[in-house]
Amino acid sequence: DTGVSQNPRHKITKRGQNVTFRCDPISEHNRLYWYRQTLGQGPEFLTYFQNEAQLEKSRLLSDRFSAERPKGSFSTLEIQRTEQGDSAMYLCASSLVGAGWREQFFGPGTRLTVL
Amino acid sequence: DQQVKQNSPSLSVQEGRISILNCDYTNSMFDYFLWYKKYPAEGPTFLISISSIKDKNEDGRFTVFLNKSAKHLSLHIVPSQPGDSAVYFCATSDAGKSTFGDGTTLTVKP
Numbered sequence: 001d002t003g004v005s006q007n008p009r010h011k012i013t014k015r016g017q018n019v020t021f022r023c024d025p026i027s028e029h030n031r032l033y034w035y036r037q038t039l040g041q042g043p044e045f046l047t048y049f050q051n052e053a054q055l056e057k058s059r060l061l062s063d064r065f066s067a068e069r070p071k072g073s074f075s076t077l078e079i080q081r082t083e084q085g086d087s088a089m090y091l092c093a094s095s096l097v098g099a100g101w102r103e104q105f106f107g108p109g110t111r112l113t114v115l
Numbered sequence: 116d117q118q119v120k121q122n123s124p125s126l127s128v129q130e131g132r133i134s135i136l137n138c139d140y141t142n143s144m145f146d147y148f149l150w151y152k153k154y155p156a157e158g159p160t161f162l163i164s165i166s167s168i169k170d171k172n173e174d175g176r177f178t179v180f181l182n183k184s185a186k187h188l189s190l191h192i193v194p195s196q197p198g199d200s201a202v203y204f205c206a207t208s209d210a211g212k213s214t215f216g217d218g219t220t221l222t223v224k225p
Binding site for chain 1: 206211
């Protein structure tokens with residue numbers, strides 16, 4: 001397995017546009033997480049799924065943000081009507097419930113720049 | 116209020132010496148702690164963890180110490196190598212999500 005992958009790696013968009021990011025977790029992992037990281041800070045939790053069920057959402061996830069994991073495999077994170085404050089690195093991670101499940105495997109991230 | 120704090124943004128040590136990275140947390144209910152390492156242009160990579168039922172966990176050159184009464188943990192790297200230069204994040208794991216500190220940038224000089 002090649003690990004967690006994220007696409008695109010970079011996205012530049014104009015304020016007000018919609019963007020969608022994709023995450024492909026490690027194939028046997030049933031948990032998938034989204035985090036946001038800004039410069040000088042650690043990753044901030046946004047939401048996570050177990051299989052296709054979205055189990056928790058942070059209050060950081062405003063109504064403009066939506067995440068899906070339709071078949072319990074890959075996930076998408078959509079941001080509608082982007083704002084300059086949305087500029088950040090969006091990280092996806094996955095884990096397997098069971099022994100060692102608390103250790104998350106991260107993808108390389110998608111860097112979003114909103115002009 | 117930040118629940119996980121890494122008060123030192125940066126640390127510089129000489130190759131071969133010990134690196135000590137510190138982390139404080141506020142919630143005594145946290146029961147599992149992790150350290151991640153991050154290189155530029157990559158996502159964080161899991162390094163070592165510790166359960167609250169232990170006070171020490173060792174893996175090769177890396178040892179994590181947990182002081183529950185002080186709500187403090189530390190990561191010791193001995194001996195430090197130039198390849199250890201990276202950003203180190205302390206994190207807790209609570210049910211599903213993890214809460215991260217803001218990281219400490221470690222520079223190991225040859």
